[in-house]
Amino acid sequence: PVLQYKVWVKPGSEQSFLYGNHVLKSGLGRITENTAQYQGVVVYSMADVPLGFGVAAKSTQECRKVDPLAIVVFHQADVGEYVRNEDSLT
Numbered sequence: 001p002v003l004q005y006k007v008w009v010k011p012g013s014e015q016s017f018l019y020g021n022h023v024l025k026s027g028l029g030r031i032t033e034n035t036a037q038y039q040g041v042v043v044y045s046m047a048d049v050p051l052g053f054g055v056a057a058k059s060t061q062e063c064r065k066v067d068p069l070a071i072v073v074f075h076q077a078d079v080g081e082y083v084r085n086e087d088s089l090t
Helices: 011-018 080-084
Strands: 006-009 028-031 040-045 050-056 071-078
Touching: 006 011, 006 050, 011 040, 011 050, 011 071, 028 071, 040 071, 071 080
Parallel strands: 006 040
Antiparallel strands: 006 028, 040 050, 050 071
8 A cells, every 4th residue: 555654743743844844753653563764654643634744764663762853754745835835836
């Protein structure tokens, strides 16, 4: 299946992701088991609302032992982009 890998971000990190920032380990709520490094992921809020897309910077196993400030998901696109770029999209 396409996009079978998912990442859930903690409420405090949703805003940061929606402003175009990467997800740090400290903001990671959950991650699909067996996600490989550089695998595409869908980023969700803890309430299962899709927020955007990213690329796993670390595998599921690596995420368990990295520093809280380590990047675990590289930001690619998010639903806040429309709002931020509204003027240039018309």
